[in-house]
Amino acid sequence: MSRQIFCGGLAIGGGAPVSIQSMTNTDTRNISATVDQIMKLEEAGCNIVRCAIPDMEAAEAFGEIKRKVKLPLVADIHFDYRLAVAAIGNGADKVRINPGNIGSRDRVKAVIDAAKERKIPIRIGVNSGSLEKDILEKYGGVTPEGLAESALRSIQYVEELDFFDIVVSLKSSDVRFNNQAHHIIRDKMDYPLHIGITESGTVESGKAKSAIGIGALLLAGIGDTIRVSLTGDPVNEVYFAKEILxxxxxxxxxxxxxxxxxxxxxxxxLAKIAAEVEAAIKPMETEMARKKQPSITVAVMGCEVNGPGEAREADLGVACGKGKGILFKKGKVIKTVNEDEIAKELILYINQEHILV
Known part of the structure; x- marks a missing residue:
């Protein structure tokens, strides 16, 4: 089990539930647009949000954004250590850096000292697209071994500055490389791991890579936070991350x-009925999470072969026949309804039994 750190009030690692992260794709300097997107991410079920800090104006805007939202905010920094220090001063709950591109030891130390003072963690992020030249030469290009070595080198660099409040990420767009690198590193350190498949693709193609890559790691007990990286609206990342979990x-x-x-x-x-139920579920889950209610299973089944059995096993379910459906609750028949009433009745029972209580 990994050690535990806190991002804002959210526990990461140490047996805490796997958290979902995403990243805004608005211009951070546009405060209202960025706040609006963070609100939508929160509504979708996101736990942590990261914002890019490309310049000092964005670092200042980050402080205003932080004051307007509730979710823990992570400042994403590359190259300029002063941006990291400014973002920390403006309320960042965590900063993401790659020590290798921040510069000299004194510059990395300035970031570490600021994080120590504010008592916030640092995420050390290593990507296959930004490996050090000597590691690329050593391994003849990007390899799982190179990814792991780069991450371990950065960890040691930060530890030598007497800082241990760390989250680690090492990501590749190659699912196999990504998996192998995590299996190499997990036995060499106990820091929480943020996992994902970087630049996985569009909403359609990226889902397959992410489901396989993230799912395989989680099944192996690897990963404390996740991000599904998809091109486009980041709200889609959150919805699909929830599906993986x-x-x-x-x-x-x-x-x-x-x-x-x-x-x-x-x-x-049945496709129409299932789609109607699925569309109603998303906002219901947000309310269930707010009330900390237990999970439930809803079965929408199309015929008499497996339908009655699956519907009985679910908390709520329907087994359909010709133009009709038999509704079940906790294994018992409730009623029989016409096809055009099935979705509405299921949604009504979900609300009555699990949402409005």
Whole structure:
């Protein structure tokens, strides 16, 4: 088990639940747009948000943003140590740096000293696209061994400055490389790991890479925070990260939707029914999480083969026949309803039993 650190009031590592991170893609200097996006990320279920700090104006805006939002905010810094120091002074709950591109030891020490004073952690981030030249030469290019060595080198560099409040990330866009690098490093240090597949792609192609890459690591017990990196609206990253955690039973207060793929026996438009239920679930989960309610399973099944069994096993479920559906609650039949009422009735029962209590 990794050691535990805190980002704002959120525990990372040490047995704490896996948290979901995302990153704003607004111009941080545009305070209102960035605050608006952070609010949407929070509503979607994000736990930690990172903002890019490309210049001093952005570092100053970061302070205003921090005062307007509730979620822990991470300042993402590259190259200029003064931006990190300014962001820390403006209320950052954590800073993300790559010590290798910050510069001299004195500059890294200035960032460390500021973090010590504010008692906030530092995330050491290493990516396959920014490995040190000597490591690339040693391994003949980007390799899992090189990624791990770069991260361990940065960790040692920071430890020598008597700083240990660290989160580590090492990411590649290659799923196999990414997996192998994490397996190498996990036995060599006990700091919490932030995991993901960097530059994984669009909403469509990136989901497959992220599900395999993040899921495989979590199943191996590796990872304390996750980010699904997708091109476009970062809210999509949060929704899909939640789906990954739900699939592995690592997310509390969720509604696990079970629905069959349908076949020639199906006598209703099950795709339409399942889509209506799924669309209603997202805001419900936010309210369940706020009230710290336990997760539930809802089954939407299309025929008499597996339908009744799956529906009985779920907290709430429906087994459909020709133009109708039998509703189940905790294994018992509630009622039979017409096809056009199935989704509405399921959503009503979810609200009554789990949301409005």
């Amino acid at each position: 739900k699939a592995l039973d690592l997310k509390s207060s969720v509604i696990n939707l079970v629905s069959c793929p349908t076949c020639g026996r199906c006598g209703v438009d």
